[in-house]
Amino acid sequence: MPTQQIQQEIIKEFKGSGDWLGKYSRLIKIGKSLPDLEEKYKTDETLVNGCQMKTWFSYAYKDGKIYYRVDSMSLIIRGALVLLLKVLDGRTPEEIKNTDLYFIDQTGLRELFAPVRANSLWKVVNQMQAAATAKIKE
Numbered sequence: 001m002p003t004q005q006i007q008q009e010i011i012k013e014f015k016g017s018g019d020w021l022g023k024y025s026r027l028i029k030i031g032k033s034l035p036d037l038e039e040k041y042k043t044d045e046t047l048v049n050g051c052q053m054k055t056w057f058s059y060a061y062k063d064g065k066i067y068y069r070v071d072s073m074s075l076i077i078r079g080a081l082v083l084l085l086k087v088l089d090g091r092t093p094e095e096i097k098n099t100d101l102y103f104i105d106q107t108g109l110r111e112l113f114a115p116v117r118a119n120s121l122w123k124v125v126n127q128m129q130a131a132a133t134a135k136i137k138e
Helices: 003-015 020-032 075-088 093-098 115-137
Strands: 055-062 065-072
Touching (some): 020 075, 065 115
16 A cells, blocks of 8 residues: 555544543553564664663565664654555555655554654664665665
């Protein structure tokens, strides 16, 4: 499914959530659906530096596509990670690099994140895009 269509579905889902408390609750519920990352991927090398709550990031590259491995101690970040995975996981590096993650603003999610949590989210987004850029340059 095209990334734009997935983002439109996310936007529609969150528009129906009502106020910030409804969106916050939905994000927590979504976060609970993220499978726990296997312990072998929770290393010092995969720990995202600068996050208040422990957040891990790694990826695998297979058959021309990137598959992300992510997790966080924060349910809010986990919820955001689930949404990012819906949009970006299993895509080519070019698709990832060229995807504008407009759903974050159009759902009102940006306002839900305190600066510290927003910092964690953007660090993961930056790492996702950096992984795609690195594969494009290979």
